[in-house]
Amino acid sequence: MSKPIDNQTVKFYQTGTLTVGNRLLDPEQRTVQASAERTNAITCGHRACQGCGEALGARYALDAAMRATDGQLICVNATGCLEVFTTPYPETSWQVSWLHSLFGNAAAVASGVAAAQRVKKRPQVRVIAQGGDGGTTDIGFGCLSGMFERNDDVLYICYDNEGYMNTGVQRSSATPGGARTATTPAVGEAPGNVFGTGKNVPLIAMAHNIPYVATASVADLHDLEAKATKAMSIRGARYLHVMVPCPLGWGSAAHDTIKLARLAMESGFFPLFEAEHGVVTSSRAIRRKVPVIEYLKPQKRFAHLFKPDNPHGSEALARLQAQADENCRRFNLLRDEGAV
Amino acid sequence: MLKQIEGSHAMAEAIALCRPEVICAYPITPQTHIVEGLAEMVRDGHLNDCEYINVESEFAALSVGIGSSAAGARTYTATSSQGLLFMMEAVYNASGLGLPIVMTLGNRAIGAPINIWNDHSDAMSVRDAGWIMLFAETNQEAVDLHIQAFKLAEELSCPVMVNVDGFILTHAVERVDIPSQEQVDAFLPPFDPVQSVDPAKPMSIGAMVGPEAFMEVRYLAHHKQMRALERIPAMAEEYKAIFGRESGGLIRSYRCEDAETVVVAMGSVIGTLKDMVDEMREAGAKIGVVSICSFRPFPLDDVRQALLDAHRVVVVEKALAVGMGGVLASHVRMALRGHPTRVYTLIAGLGGRPILKSSLKDFMARAAAEPHYDVHFLDLKEDLVSAEIRRMDAVRRAGPIAENVLRRLGPNAQTVL
Structure with missing residues (x-):
């Protein structure tokens, strides 16, 4: 005898994949991209590399924000890959009002755009600033912190591919320990990026006590859409940090972008969480924790860690594993939630 | 309305009359009083519909x-010296994007050595940044130029920098006629x-x-500046029609008829130079002054016409292009290219050194005998300089120059001259 349908647990994904059972969801929960009404904030024909995580992340985040604001959106872009590959003069991929000024000032420019909306009494027009990790965690950090502390009505989205990919893969303060970049070459005593360096901007954003901070990943696009949507329902400074693998910079296969993002998430190396006013309010539990090496191994930037003749390889891998374990503890990622 | 008022507050009142919609403020001496004045006016309700952002x-x-202007709001900010250098990338970006922002530059020296006093080093560092650059001679003109600046910026969609001498103008209390809101509204249409x-x-x-x-794209930026060459004098006329005052324009000549020596300068030092000219004229010297109000665009033709009949031209400038000499003087030589007039570069007033009428008169009196191709420094303490040069030549670890020079001055370090 089968159970009545209203008692049946609806699973949002199938085992082993994260495919969203879109048709099983309530209409308002269905993914924005599945809708014929989506705005195509970034149209096809841009010049991102094959497998670019940033193009994907930006597309999902912005289309969700466009829907959440009924199209009343202005986008400010920092210099970087996303800016370059979308606007080779005189072409543009942007179907949304879009403004690019400099590498390090996207948050401040967005503050100005938001101020103009206030003074022009257009509260319905919302503002997003976006940039890569270089433009966010390094050169744009002062302006970002200023926008946060003033609690300006801006959502800042960082697409984190853990390095300066547009200029040829150099280290940023978001590059993980051990990773090979053009400025942290895999040679010498301690090959790759120095351990114990770098900064965690989502946590720093939380320290500003802003209304909303979240991390997201292109491995879970439905979650990314939901967070972008939620961010647009809140006034004040908001921060969304999205992990976007970069096949070029990471030395990974173009078809592995989603897989790597998922492994980063499922190993605990990149935790997904939300915080409101400085307090963590939710995190995305890991269903089956995978060892960090499964995430690292398909990436050439970590290849030197696996070489038998590297005396520091195993120590480096252990440190990376310890970081993932610490994330699991800190954000309570390994809790047993049972069936959703 | 006539007021006895500090220059900075007069400028703040003028800017408020222009109905700015977004004001961005960061403190740096000597422009700080301007943004403080505006903060007060926004808070107490004198200036409505304005976002003031610290x-x-x-x-x-x-x-x-850049963001607020690109989103269609009339935008104002102010800075000085190191602040201008810190925003340099955005300075070029604002003009490159063609955004009609108005910014006051309270002119001040650039370090090291750190020095908060007046000269034009900051302005000269952005001379090629694509901004229209106007220089005020008095606080009255500073008030008038800000009102003209918004109109000029928005007509051409090009940022305008109003240069006012730090302290000499910004902190001077004097009589200024603050226009009425009706006058400003009649002159300055809403931002479109x-x-x-x-x-x-x-x-x-x-x-x-x-x-x-x-x-x-760069050519079109140049084209805007060339158009400004026509608009600036026309705008000064339109301004006069409503406000009844001569203010702005490209250049102004003072007692230059039959002048053998013409002094060229920018900013508040023009006042001193006019006094000097009056006294020297009394004594029979044929001397006049040309003041440059618009440094960008630089009015080559007007300057040339104004100087053609002079035997010698002395360019008094408050900036030093290290390793080269004068900046304004190079411009004047460009204006006079092909003409035999002797052009002297006289660097004066660096880091707030007072420019004394007596020293200027001494130089003018002996100018004819001086080599015109050299760079001259007004009131340079030559003994101090040569002593330090000797020290540097003799000792490898000669130490920091600024501290050495101050130590040599000893108890006299606090006396400027």
Whole structure:
């Protein structure tokens, strides 16, 4: 005898994949991209590399924000890959009002755009600033912190591919320990990026006590859409940090972008969480924790860690594993939630 | 309305009359009183419909201004010296994007050595940044130029920098006629941007431009400045018609008829020079002054016409192009190219050194005998300089120059001259 349908647990994904059972969801929960009404904030024909995580992340985040604001959106872009590959003069991929000024000032420019909306009494027009990790965690950090502390009505989205990919893969303060970049070459005593360096901007954003901070990943696009949507329902400074693998910079296969993002998430190396006013309010539990090496191994930037003749390889891998374990503890990622 | 008022507060009142919609403020001496004055007016309700934003740096100040201006709001900010250098990337960006931001530059020296006093080093560092650069001679003109600046900026969609001498103007209390709101409204129409980010009509602003069109985009920036050459004098006329005052324009000549020596300068030092000219004329010297109000665009033709009949031209300038000499003097030589007039470069007033009428008169009296191709320094303490040069030549670890020079001055270090 089968159970009545209203008692049946609806699973949002199938085992082993994260495919969203879109048709099983309530209409308002269905993914924005599945809708014929989506705005195509970034149209096809841009010049991102094959497998670019940033193009994907930006597309999902912005289309969700466009829907959440009924199209009343202005986008400010920092210099970087996303800016370059979308606007080779005189072409543009942007179907949304879009403004690019400099590498390090996207948050401040967005503050100005938001101020103009206030003074022009257009509260319905919302503002997003976006940039890569270089433009966010390094050169744009002062302006970002200023926008946060003033609690300006801006959502800042960082697409984190853990390095300066547009200029040829150099280290940023978001590059993980051990990773090979053009400025942290895999040679010498301690090959790759120095351990114990770098900064965690989502946590720093939380320290500003802003209304909303979240991390997201292109491995879970439905979650990314939901967070972008939620961010647009809140006034004040908001921060969304999205992990976007970069096949070029990471030395990974173009078809592995989603897989790597998922492994980063499922190993605990990149935790997904939300915080409101400085307090963590939710995190995305890991269903089956995978060892960090499964995430690292398909990436050439970590290849030197696996070489038998590297005396520091195993120590480096252990440190990376310890970081993932610490994330699991800190954000309570390994809790047993049972069936959703 | 006539007021006995500090220059900075007079400028703040003039800016408020222009109905700015976004003001970005970051403190730096000597412009600080301007943004303080505006903060008060926004808070007490004198200035309505205006967003006043305290930012975390000058780079952010102009970046916020870029955003608000690109979104169609009339935008104002102010800075000085190191602040201007810190926002340099945004200075070029604002003009490159063609955003009609008005910014006051309270002119001040640039370190090291750190020095908060007046000269034109800061302005000269952005002379090629694509901004229209106007220099005020008095606080009355500073008030008038700000009102003209908004109109000029918005007509041409080009940022305008109003230069006012730090302390000498910004902190001087004197009589200033503050226009009425009706007069300003009659002169300055509401901001109607040529471009703006607006969800109702999406466009991309700030695209990458490669070799195929970059030169043309830069040429069009130059074209705007050339158009400003026509608009600036016309605007001064329109201003006079409503406000009844001569203010602005490209250049102004003072007692230059039959002058054998003409002194060229910018900013508040013109006042001293006019006094000097009056006294020297009394004594029978044939001397006059040309003041440059518009440094960018630089009015080559007007300057040439004004100087053609002079035997010698002395350019008094408050900036030193280290390793080269004068900046303004190079411009004047360009204006006089092919003409035999002798052009002297007289560097004066660096880091707030007072420019004394007596010293100027001494130089003018002996100018004819001086080599005109050299760079001259007014009131340079030559004994101090040569002693330090000897020390540097003799000792490898000669130490920091600034401290050495101050130590040599000893108890006299606090006396400026």
